Amino acid sequence: MRFTTLKTAGTVAALALTLAATVSFAKADTQLLNVSYDPTRELYKAINEAFAADWKTKTGEVVTINQSHGGSGKQARAVIDGLKADVVTLALAGDIDTIASKAKLLPQDWAKRLPNNSTPFSSTIVFLVKKGNPKGIKDWGDLATEGTQVITPNPKTSGGARWNFLGAWAWANKSFGGDEAKTKSYIAALYKNVPVLDTGARGSTTTFAQRGIGDVLISWESNAWLALDEFGADKFEIVYPSISINAETPVAVIDVNVKANNTEKQAKAYLDYLFTAPAQKIAAHLHYRPSDPAAADPADLAKLPKFDLVSIDKDFGGWSKAQQKFFAEGAIFDQLYKATN
Amino acid sequence: MPRTDPIGESRLIQWVLIGISLTFLAFIVFLPLTLVFVEALRKGFGVYLAALKDAETWAALRLTLTVAAISVPLNALFGICAAWSVTKHNFAGKNLLLSLIDLPFSVSPVISGLIYVLLFGAQGWFGPWLRSHHVEIIFAVPGIVLATTFVTFPFVARELIPLMQAQGTEEEEASLSLGASGLHTFWHVTLPNIKWALLYGVLLCNARAMGEFGAVSVVSGHVRGLTNTLPLQIEILYNEYNFTAAFAVATLLASLALVTLVLKTILEWRYADQLAASHKH
């Protein structure tokens, strides 16, 4: 009796494993996994198609690029925990630095391997307000006035939210002539106006545009334009503040993984492709700021006005410093929620 | 008004109580369910169907079914074994065992995912070994199966234990004394007695397995078309501002829940007779 039961159990287990195996190994010719942050869904969908076609004509090889999207920090953690990303395209360099330092999956100086600090296109932080701008929101200072509700995600879980925070900080730092106490109290007043801290940029946009909460959404420029397309240009409009931050969103090949997957050649070609004219054109069309503006359609470029942008490296001393000062456990962001409550 | 039933409430009170109950249920249960269907069909049936035909949604459906096909039988087998050992025998530590079986109910789904990352993640206990042997658990199907199995672990056992406890051991003892083997006894005596409860447990377990979100989210890796289950696909669609499609996919799971409930109700009618029969002993 015992043998039959064991045999049945064995058969069930074997069946289960086979089933699991067929699912995990049902793969096409060559597959790349691009682990990206939240707002780039539409962007990489378009670029992946273009790259696959380009690669097919050049080499005859069919390459499929799989996408994983999520909060930048969460995605970096997944790669550290073993998600087999061939390339990462994250919201901020700090997250790729962490992959390099914690899991040693790529060298520390990864950013130097591609042009423009490995940043094929960037974005910046702008405001999305209701049509006609009923609260008259013009600049960062207006976000801290009483009675204004601001929607922004949680910097702890969202890369975009960290850029939002730094954009606000940059404005205050300039307006108060570097007086850190005044800057801090401005930031505190701003975050006191936030009724919902979503975990990601997409969630915040839904809260603002779909649920109708808040007077202003602090958002990636690309996401703000996308929201106009998705939710209606008759309902919302974009406000460009006087100053913002150049949100550099870098890309990197994960060396250890591409060696294991034997996809080094394709992964490198994929990232190189991001810097080529066709990819730059797609990016500009989807409202990302191209590193090579000459390749973009002037009509698309016209939507991305030039204004004063600070830099994470020059003005904040790089991500590891900014992370320590603002977003680490017990740092300035955490202190806000001690002070205001 | 004269009342024939000495322990009934007046009709008025009955209707007030029924009214309160239904209002409460409407706000908490029925309206959310209705909303899912209304939102899904908001842009018409064509859009609804198109949303369901999406290749990634199909891949997610396939994965969800695969995961359920592995973890539900596993939990059913476990449920039967646990119920058999606990209800047909008396041994020290039985109560502790019962509490341990319930344990996954009180573990946050986030923690349910986290524990497997701690064990099998690249930085986890077995990570380096798994990596060097090219075994993928986390961010692949086995990890999703593990997390799902954990979350749905007690469902079948909890359904079987009270029933088998109530049924006692007399029938099995009689069968054994007539010379039947243990397996024969289980197959021809115990199983017919518990089959409806078993099926009910399996249905609930299955519904929860297909709908699990938090735990699976931690171990999935979110690779589109490969490691996204239906609930994760819903989140993705929702985050793409594709609300109609998100709710359309949600109706798949909601319909599944409804089918489960209808099956369950049918079962309960038969199962009630059988329960009553078993009480007559």
Next chain:
Amino acid sequence: MSLAQFLPRLKQPSVIPGFGLTLGFTLLALGLIVIFPLIALVLKASSVGAAGFLQAATNPRVLGALRLSFGAAAIAALVDAVFGVLIAWVLVRYNFPGRKLIDAAIDLPFALPTAVAGIALATLYAPNGWIGALAAKAGFKIAFTPFGIVLALIFIGLPFVVRSVEPVLAEAQRDVEEAAALLGANRWRTVRQIVLPAIYPALLTGTALAFARAVGEYGSVIFIAGNIPLVSEIAPLLIVIKLEEFDYVGATVIATLMLTISLLILLGVNKLQSRLEMRYAKD
């Protein structure tokens, strides 16, 4: 079987076979899938040492989140207890059109995926949702406040209470109730003194399960909570935040805390329940 032979005194003899096999498999599955991973969690958390653990555990954010998670779960479980008993009563004792259908629908929160529930509740109770708009007119905010969290938790916990209480109410001795009525007790008194004590143990189990499930809930809450630190940030979200800061130890510390508190409460409820059962048996 071998286990039974090794530990003859721990097990009462029985003619029914399969003890070793079934208990063996039960323990194996339980050990591999539940116990072992949880031990790994606790070990990871303990790697910070007692001082580190205490420091992490007394962080105001952590305390605030734990208070919210346990507080909201407790309120939700209480609401579930009250309405659960009422609904079970109505479903078991009264006859009205659609009763069977409604009885079947009680299990819906078990079966509906939590993310779908969260999105649906948020859509419904947001200031521009069907119900949220009405509430907004009356000056109430539901979604994105702690009240929204409680609402989601009520949703996921309700079937636990109803399903625990229903069978007891169905079997409760109507003859005792009739006797009480004949002896002149009014209906309310009969219900309070005869019916309610009989369902207490089952109600306690159901409420405890609803509570335990609500404490750890993530999928449905995250869409409807405002997630503001110290106001509407639940403990599971804090675990996720810690994970995203690559602070595994911090995450496991909160997880261990949640697990311990839940277990203590469940054990306490079990104790209380067996005491209630004994008292009820004596009566």
